Amino acid sequence: MKESTEKNKNLQDIFELLRDIYENLLPFDRLLGVKVVSLSLTDIKVRIDMREELIGNFVRRILHGGVISSVLDLTGGLIASVEMLKNMEHHPLDELGKRLMKLGTIDLRVDYLRGGEGEYFIASGAVLRKGKRVAVVRTELCNDQNVLIAAGTGTYLVG
Amino acid sequence: MKESTEKNKNLQDIFELLRDIYENLLPFDRLLGVKVVSLSLTDIKVRIDMREELIGNFVRRILHGGVISSVLDLTGGLIASVEMLKNMEHHPLDELGKRLMKLGTIDLRVDYLRGGEGEYFIASGAVLRKGKRVAVVRTELCNDQNVLIAAGTGTYLVG
Amino acid sequence: MKESTEKNKNLQDIFELLRDIYENLLPFDRLLGVKVVSLSLTDIKVRIDMREELIGNFVRRILHGGVISSVLDLTGGLIASVEMLKNMEHHPLDELGKRLMKLGTIDLRVDYLRGGEGEYFIASGAVLRKGKRVAVVRTELCNDQNVLIAAGTGTYLVG
Amino acid sequence: MKESTEKNKNLQDIFELLRDIYENLLPFDRLLGVKVVSLSLTDIKVRIDMREELIGNFVRRILHGGVISSVLDLTGGLIASVEMLKNMEHHPLDELGKRLMKLGTIDLRVDYLRGGEGEYFIASGAVLRKGKRVAVVRTELCNDQNVLIAAGTGTYLVG
Numbered sequence: 001m002k003e004s005t006e007k008n009k010n011l012q013d014i015f016e017l018l019r020d021i022y023e024n025l026l027p028f029d030r031l032l033g034v035k036v037v038s039l040s041l042t043d044i045k046v047r048i049d050m051r052e053e054l055i056g057n058f059v060r061r062i063l064h065g066g067v068i069s070s071v072l073d074l075t076g077g078l079i080a081s082v083e084m085l086k087n088m089e090h091h092p093l094d095e096l097g098k099r100l101m102k103l104g105t106i107d108l109r110v111d112y113l114r115g116g117e118g119e120y121f122i123a124s125g126a127v128l129r130k131g132k133r134v135a136v137v138r139t140e141l142c143n144d145q146n147v148l149i150a151a152g153t154g155t156y157l158v159g
Numbered sequence: 160m161k162e163s164t165e166k167n168k169n170l171q172d173i174f175e176l177l178r179d180i181y182e183n184l185l186p187f188d189r190l191l192g193v194k195v196v197s198l199s200l201t202d203i204k205v206r207i208d209m210r211e212e213l214i215g216n217f218v219r220r221i222l223h224g225g226v227i228s229s230v231l232d233l234t235g236g237l238i239a240s241v242e243m244l245k246n247m248e249h250h251p252l253d254e255l256g257k258r259l260m261k262l263g264t265i266d267l268r269v270d271y272l273r274g275g276e277g278e279y280f281i282a283s284g285a286v287l288r289k290g291k292r293v294a295v296v297r298t299e300l301c302n303d304q305n306v307l308i309a310a311g312t313g314t315y316l317v318g
Numbered sequence: 319m320k321e322s323t324e325k326n327k328n329l330q331d332i333f334e335l336l337r338d339i340y341e342n343l344l345p346f347d348r349l350l351g352v353k354v355v356s357l358s359l360t361d362i363k364v365r366i367d368m369r370e371e372l373i374g375n376f377v378r379r380i381l382h383g384g385v386i387s388s389v390l391d392l393t394g395g396l397i398a399s400v401e402m403l404k405n406m407e408h409h410p411l412d413e414l415g416k417r418l419m420k421l422g423t424i425d426l427r428v429d430y431l432r433g434g435e436g437e438y439f440i441a442s443g444a445v446l447r448k449g450k451r452v453a454v455v456r457t458e459l460c461n462d463q464n465v466l467i468a469a470g471t472g473t474y475l476v477g
Numbered sequence: 478m479k480e481s482t483e484k485n486k487n488l489q490d491i492f493e494l495l496r497d498i499y500e501n502l503l504p505f506d507r508l509l510g511v512k513v514v515s516l517s518l519t520d521i522k523v524r525i526d527m528r529e530e531l532i533g534n535f536v537r538r539i540l541h542g543g544v545i546s547s548v549l550d551l552t553g554g555l556i557a558s559v560e561m562l563k564n565m566e567h568h569p570l571d572e573l574g575k576r577l578m579k580l581g582t583i584d585l586r587v588d589y590l591r592g593g594e595g596e597y598f599i600a601s602g603a604v605l606r607k608g609k610r611v612a613v614v615r616t617e618l619c620n621d622q623n624v625l626i627a628a629g630t631g632t633y634l635v636g
Contacts, residue, residue: 027214028223031190055186059260064187065232069267070225077224101218104271106611107584107632108228109427111266111454111471113447128469129431133610134583134634136429138469151446151456153429153471155584155632157611265452266425266473268586270613270630272606287628288590292451293424293475295588297628310605310615312588312630314425314473316452345532346541349508373504377578382505383550387585388543395542419536425588426546430581 010089015039046075046123063116072152075123076137080156083130106155118143133159169248174198205234205282222275231311234282235296239315242289265314277302292318328407333357364393364441381434390470393441394455398474401448424473436461450477487566492516523552523600540593549629552600553614557633583632595620609636
C-alpha cells in the first residue's frame, strides 16, 4: 500500500519535472509557447497557439514548417522521456533530471501534409520502438478542426 | 548585350526579393534571426546567431533541435527557390513572388550529429534533384568552428 | 444502374491489372515472392513468405533489411496507385497502365523496429496525403504473430 | 615494428571477414549479386550488375527501388562496420564477427533521384556521425556513367 502510494507520488513528481522542463526551462519551447495539455503514462499531448511570429507564409498565413518540425520533435522527445522514466520511478529526481538532459534526438522525418491553418494545434504520438539505447516515436500534429497537418517519425537516444 | 544586362538586372531583382522574403517577410524567420549571407546561383548560405531564446538544453546550452530543423528546412527551400527561378528570369517579379509563395516542403529528414555549440551557425546545401514538380536538396549546418552540427534532406514541391 | 455496374466492372479490371503488375510483371517483385492478399478501395495487403534467399543475418536468420524496405516501398506504391486510379475508373485500361508505369517513389523512410523473424510477413498502410502530384503513404510490416517488424513513410509522384 | 605488422595483418583479416560476409554469407546479398570492389579504411565501394531479376519497371527497364534501398542500406552498414572495427583491431576475429552480427540498421532514408538505368551500379558513402552506440552514414548510388541515381542516409546501432 505504502509502496504504491510512494510509487504514484514519484510518478507525479516526474510528470511535474517534465512539464516544468518543457513549458518553462527550455527557452525555445517557451518562445514557441509550448503547453503540455495531457501528461500521463497513456496520454501525452502538446499544444501551441497560432501567433503572428509563428507564421511561415505571409500570403496563406500558415504555421512555418520549422514550428511544425520543432513541435513534433519535442513531442516525440517528451513521449520518449516518459517511456524512459516510467521504469525508473524510484530513482532520485535529480538523477532523473540528469538522464533527461542526456536524452537527444538522433534523427527526425517530418511530412508536411496540409497548410498549418488554425487558432491552435495539438501534437500527440505513439512509441514504435522502446530499447535500452534507442526509442522510435511516431507523432502527428492536428489543427483546431482535428485536421492532420503533419506527421513525424523521430529516433531518440535514451541510454 | 542589352539582353544580357537585362537578364542580370532581373536576376539581381530576384535575389533581392528572395532576401527580403527570408529575412523580413516571414515572421518566424525573423524570430530566428535568419540572415542570408551569400546569395548567388552558385553559393547560397544562411546564418543564425546563438541567442538565449534559441537554446534547447539549459545544461549544455546548445541550439534547440527545432531551431536546427527550421534553419535546414528554410535553407533547402531557399536553394530550391533559386533553382526554380533561375529559368524564369524574364517573368514579371510579382509572378515570381506568387510562385515562391506556392513552393512548399513536402518532407524533411534531419540528422542531429553534434550538440549545437557556437556563437553563430552557417547553413548551406546542394540540389540533388531538380524536376518540374519536385526538387530534392541536401543541407548542412556548421558552427563557428566549421564543425558539422546537423545534416538534412528535404523534398520540395516546386511546380 | 448500368452506370454503376459498368463502374464496378472497370474497378475490378483495374485491380486485376494491379495484381498482375505487382505479382507477375515486375521481375524483382517476383524474385521477392510478393503476393497481393487483399486488394480493394479500403483494404490493401501484401504478403511475402520467409525463404533462405531473403535472410540478411545468418546467425539470427531474420529478413534482410533490404527485403523489408523493398516490401514497404512497393506496398506504399500499390496503395498510392489505387488512390490515383480510383478517380480514373472510366479511362481506358491501357491509359491507366501507362499512368501506373509513371508512378514513382520520390523518397522513403524505413524504421527497422524488430528482427524479421517469422514464416510469413504482411505489409499494409494508409494514405496520409493525396494530391494531384504527390501522395504520402505510411506503411507497416508485421510478422505471422502480428508483431510490428518495421514502419515506413513513402512519398510518391502520382501525376 | 612487429606491432604494426601485427596490426596490419589483423586489419586485412577483418577486411577478408567483411568481404566474405557481404559477398557470400548473407543470402540476400548473394541474391542481389553484391560485390565489394573497394575495401580499405578510406575507400569502400559496393557494385551490383544489372540483371533481368532486378528490374522494377518493365517499360523503362530500370532497377527496382527495393534493389536501390537494399544496396544503400548494406553499403552504409559495411561503412559503419569498418568504422566500428578499426578501433578493435587487436580483438580476436570471432569476437569481431559476433559484434558484426549485432550491428543493425535503425532507420534509413532513400531519395530516388533518377531512373536506375545502366549495366552496373556503384554505391559509396561517408560517415557523418561515429558514436559508441550509433553511427550515421550518407550513401550514394551511381550508374556506369557515374550519374547519381539515388542518395541515402542510414542510422546504425554499433554498440
